[in-house]
Amino acid sequence: MHPALRRSLAGLLVASLSLPASALPRERDRWLRVETAHFVFFSAAKEENTRRIANNLERLHSVLEQINPGVELGSDRPIYLYVFEDDRSLKPYKPLYNGKPANVSGYFFARPEASYMVMQGEADQEVERILYHEYMHYALGRIYATVPAWFNEGMAELYSTFQPSTRHVEIGHPIGVHIETLRDKKLISLARLFAIDSSSAEYNERSRQGIFYAESWALIHYLLLGNRARREQTFQFFKEMTEGKPGVEAFHGAFPEGEAQIEKELREYIRGNRFTFALVPVKPAETLEIRMEPLAREETLTRLGELLLNQGDRALLPEAGKHFQAALAARPGYEPALAALRRMEPAASHN
Numbered sequence: 584m585h586p587a588l589r590r591s592l593a594g595l596l597v598a599s600l601s602l603p604a605s606a607l608p609r610e611r612d613r614w615l616r617v618e619t620a621h622f623v624f625f626s627a628a629k630e631e632n633t634r635r636i637a638n639n640l641e642r643l644h645s646v647l648e649q650i651n652p653g654v655e656l657g658s659d660r661p662i663y664l665y666v667f668e669d670d671r672s673l674k675p676y677k678p679l680y681n682g683k684p685a686n687v688s689g690y691f692f693a694r695p696e697a698s699y700m701v702m703q704g705e706a707d708q709e710v711e712r713i714l715y716h717e718y719m720h721y722a723l724g725r726i727y728a729t730v731p732a733w734f735n736e737g738m739a740e741l742y743s744t745f746q747p748s749t750r751h752v753e754i755g756h757p758i759g760v761h762i763e764t765l766r767d768k769k770l771i772s773l774a775r776l777f778a779i780d781s782s783s784a785e786y787n788e789r790s791r792q793g794i795f796y797a798e799s800w801a802l803i804h805y806l807l808l809g810n811r812a813r814r815e816q817t818f819q820f821f822k823e824m825t826e827g828k829p830g831v832e833a834f835h836g837a838f839p840e841g842e843a844q845i846e847k848e849l850r851e852y853i854r855g856n857r858f859t860f861a862l863v864p865v866k867p868a869e870t871l872e873i874r875m876e877p878l879a880r881e882e883t884l885t886r887l888g889e890l891l892l893n894q895g896d897r898a899l900l901p902e903a904g905k906h907f908q909a910a911l912a913a914r915p916g917y918e919p920a921l922a923a924l925r926r927m928e929p930a931a932s933h934n
Contacts, residue, residue, distance in 0.1 A: 608883055621641060646752050646865050729829065736800070804858060
C-alpha cells in the first residue's frame with residue numbers, strides 16, 4: 584500500500600473514534616446480488632421478496648416510459664439499489680444531518696459513475712412504497728434538469744402507492760398518514776413550500792418533515808387527480824420545467840391565478856377528503872429475466888463501503904475505510920477494495 588495512503592487512512596481511523604461504533608455487516612448476514620434489465624440490487628431481504636421487488640420496479644420503469652412518450656429512462660450508468668434488512672441495519676449507511684443519521688427510510692443520489700437507491704426492507708407494504716418513492720427521484724432526475732423539493736417529494740409520494748396489474752396500473756391511492764397529518768397540522772404557505780430545499784429544517788427534522796411531505800403530496804394529488812381543469816395547467820407546468828425554467832417561474836407561468844388561489848383550492852380539497860386514484864391502461868407486463876447469486880463477504884463489505892464513500896460526506900469516510908479494510912481481511916489482495924482505498928486518498932488528504 585502507498586505510504587501516503589497509509590497515513591491518510593491512519594488519520595481517518597483516529598477521526599472515527601468520535602463517531603458511533605462501527606456497524607459492519609455480521610458474518611451471518613446473507614446478501615444477494617440481483618440483476619435485471621435496468622437494475623443491479625444488493626439485497627439483504629428474503630429471496631422471494633427481492634424477486635417481487637425486482638419485478639415491480641421493472642414494471643414501474645416500463646409504465647413510466649409508456650405514459651411519458653419520448654422519455655428514455657434507461658441510462659448508460661448502472662442503477663444500484665441497496666435493500667437492507669431493517670432500519671437498524673440501514674442506520675449506519677444513512678446520510679448525515681447535523682452530524683446524525685437522517686430521519687429517512689430510504690434515499691437516492693446520483694453520481695457520474697452510477698445512481699444509488701437505498702432503502703430498508705422491514706415491512707412488505709412499506710418496502711414497496713419506499714421502492715417506488717426512491718425510483719421516482721431517479722426518473723424525475725432523468726426528465727428535468729432541476730426539480731423543486733416539494734415537486735420531487737410530492738410526485739415520489741404520489742407514485743409510492745403504485746399498484747401493478749397485467750393490463751393496467753393504479754396510481755395515486757390515498758395515503759392515510761398524510762391525510763391525518765393534514766388534518767392535525769397547520770399547512771405551510773405555498774410561498775414557503777416552494778422555497779424549501781434539501782437543507783431546510785422542514786425537509787430534515789422529524790417534527791417538521793410530516794407536514795412538508797403531506798402537503799407536497801396533497802398539492803400534486805390535487806393538481807393531477809383532483810381537478811380536471813388544473814390538470815391541463817399542471818401539464819403546462821411540467822413542460823415549462825422540461826424547458827429549463829426554475830420551479831417557481833414555471834409554476835407562475837402555468838398558474839397565472841397565483842399561489843393564493845391555488846392554496847385556497849388546496850385547503851378546500853383537503854377538507855373535502857375525496858382523494859381518488861387513477862386507473863391507467865398499459866401494455867401487458869413482459870417476462871422478466873432475473874439473475875441472482877449470493878454476494879461474497881468481501882464484495883458485500885466493499886459495496887457497502889462504496890455506498891458510504893460515494894455519498895461525498897467526509898464524516899462517513901472513516902466507516903468506509905473500515906469496510907474496505909475488513910474486505911481485505913476477508914480476502915487479502917481483493918482489488919475492488921484496494922481500488923476503493925486508492926480513491927479515498929484524495930478525500931482523506933483534505934481532512
